[in-house]
Amino acid sequence: MVQVVQFFEAKEKCWVLTTDRTAYVLGLTANGRLEHRYWGERLPRPADYPGPGERKASYAVESQMLPFDEYPAWGGFLYKEPCLKVTFADGVRDLALVYSHQRQEIGQEGLPVLVITLKDNYYPLEVDLHYKVVPQCDLIQRWAVIRNTGQEWLDLEAALSAAWQLPSLRDGSYRLTHLSGRWNSETQVRQTVLTDGRKTVESRQGLTSAEANPFFAIDILAPDGTRASEEVGQVWFGALGWSGNWKIAVDHVSDPARAYVAGGINDFDFRWRLNPGEEFVTPPFVGGYTAQGFGQASRNLHLYQLDYLLPRSHAKQFRQVLYNSWEAVTFDVTEEKQLQLAERAARLGVELFVVDDGWFGQRHHDRAGLGDWYVNPEKFPRGLDPLIDQVHELGMNFGIWVEPEMVNPDSDLYRMHPDWVYHFPHRSRSERRNQLVLNLARAEVAAHIYAWLDSFLSKHKIDFIKWDFNRPIAEAGWPAAPLEHQREVYVRHVQAFYDIVEQLRARHPAVVWEVCAGGGGRADLGALARFDQCWVSDNTDPFDRLQIQEGYSMAYAPKTMMAWVSSSPTSQHINNEALHLRYRFHSAMTGSLGLGEDLTRYTEEQIAEAATLVAEYKTLRHIVQEGLLYRLNSPRTGDLAAVQYVSRDQRESVVFVFLHSQHYWQAAPRVYPRGLDPAGYYRIEGIIGEEAKTVSGQSLMRVGLQSNLDGHFGSALIKLTLG
Ligand code: GLA
16 A cells, blocks of 8 residues: 555644645644645655644734635634534534544555544534545545434534635636536636635536536636646646535635635535434545646546546446437437448447437427336337347447436326426426426435336346436425425435446446436536446537537546537537538547437448448547547637547557638648657658658657648547557
C-alpha cells in the first residue's frame, strides 16, 4: 500500500493526504475543530505545509464569511453554504462539530481511506468524513456519513458531500468552468470570473439534467492576463456522483480573495428524518488539483473512471460498435424491419444491435404504453426471441431500450395504480412527453420495476440494456407517506434507481448497461459507477457533437461517450446530407462508436465505405477508449477542431482533425500533437495527399502537423505509430 496518509504532529493532530503530485492537509484547531489547511502541489516535507493557525495568519484576517472548517455545519457565525444543517427534536438548529476519532481502511481496489469522525459537542450526532485517496490520478474521493446516535429523531435539512477550499489570492481572480446546456446541446463549456457572492450550479429536476452537469473546475486569472490552458496552469476541479437533485455552490469573498466550493445532494425541497441509530450516506464528490491545466484535470478524471469507477465487470472490455434503430424507425418497430436493419448492420461490422423505443405495450407513439412492458404481439407476432436469435446468428449481441421509471397515463399500469406516480392531492399531474414519473420511493413500485426487468432478462437472451428517463420530476408529492418523510422522495428515488440497477447487474452479470435521459440528462459519476456507457445527447449532428463531446470530455471518459453516425437528415431535423459520411464517422469515432442511420437507405457504395470506417475504428478503439485524451484545438474557438488520443505506453496515437470552414484560400492551421515520446520516431499516416513518413515525437509536438484539409466540413484521421 502506498503511504498516503502521513501523521507528522502527534499532539496537534494533522493529516497529510498525498497523491503522486498533490497534497491535501487537514488539522485540528486548539478548540478541537477540524480545519482545512492546504490543497495543491505536493511539497517535499510535511513541515512545509501550513501548521495550526498559520493558514489563518496567512490570510491576514479571520474571515467569518468563509469558513476554514473542513466540513462546515450550520451554526455560530457560519453564513456561507453549510455542508450540514439539522433540526434536533427539541428545536435546536445550531451545530458545533468537534473532532472525535479517526481510522484508516483499505477501500475498493486497494485504495486507502481515511475516516475522520466529528461529533456534536452536546447532541448525539456524528459525522464520518471519508477520504479515499487515488494516488495515480491525483484525486480524493470524499463523502460523509451522518449518524443519529441518540434516542430521538433529528431532521437533516442539508447534507452535502464535501466542501473544497481553494488557496487565498493576493492578486488575480478565480475563474469557474462548468458545463451547462439544454436538450440537444448538453455539456457546453461555460467560464465565468467569480465575483463576491455565490454562484450555484444545480439541478432541481429530480435527475442530473441537461441544463447543468455536476462538474466544476477553478483556475486563476492572473493580473497579467495569464490563466490555465489545456496544458499548463493550476486547476482545482471536482465531479459529483449523484443522478438526482444536486448542487455545487461556489462562495467567493475578497480582500484577500477566497473561494470555497460545497457540493452534494441539493438541499432544495429536501428533508431527511434520521431516527435513532440511523445514518445517512452522502454521494461521493471527487476532487483534484493539477498544475498541468484542464487537459490533465480531465485525464485524471478519465483514468479514475477507467481504472476504478466504471463497473468492474465490463471495465476492461471495449465498448462494442452498436447500431440503434431509433432514428431509422422511431416507434415503427417490427420484427421484419428490425431484421432488415440488423442484416445491414451485420454487413457493416456492427457488434451490438439495439432495438429502441416502441417494441412493447401499445407503444405506437409517445402517448401510450409506457409502463406496460410486454412484447407487442402485433409488432412481434412470434415474440421477441426469433429476432434475438437472428441477431445472434448474424454474429451480433442484442440490446433493447427500456424506460422503467415512467408511465403514460394511457397504460394499463397507470389505470391499475394511479397512485404510483408522484403527485399532490388537489393538484394537476403535469405531463411532459405525455408521461408521468413513477414514485420509486414506494417500495412496491421499486419492487415491481425490479421484478419485471429481472424476469425479462431471465426470459430472453438480452446482452445490453439502454435505460432511459425522458422527463424531469414535477409535483414531487408522496401523499401516502408520513409527513416527516415526504421530502425524502428525490433522494429515495435515486437510491432505488441505483439499487435496482445494482441488483440486476448482480443477477445478470453479462449484460452491458447504457444510461440515457432524454439525451445526456444523466451524465454523472453516480450513473457511471453503475452503467458502462452513457448516451450523451439526442443531437447526433456531427458538427454540433464536437462541442457537446468536448464539454463531456472535460469530466467524463471518451470510452463512456456514445456517439452515433446519424441519419441524413436526422430525426432532429438537422440536415446532415451535405456532410460526408467520413466526417460523420470521424466525429463519432472520437468516443465509442455507434450508428443510427436508416441503413436500408444506404447504397452499396455507402455500405462499403461505412464498413471500412467501422473496421478502421476497431483498429484504433483501444487508443480512443483506453488512452489519454488531449484536446488540441477547441471547436469553440476557431475554424478547426482537433482531438488526440495517446496509448498509455505512448506507442500509438490518433489525431482527429475537423475543419469547419475555410476562408480566403488560407491553409488550415497546423495542429500540435501532445503526450508523445519526444525521443521516439513516429510513423505518420493519414495526411491528405501525402505518403506515410516518420518524424520524431519532439518534432511532431514542436513543429506540428499540417492536415492539408481544405474546404468546409472536412476531416482527417491521422495515425502516429512509434517505429
Ligand atoms: C430519448 C433518447 C433517445 C430515444 C428516445 C426514445 O429521447 O434519448 O435516444 O431512445 O428517447 O423515445
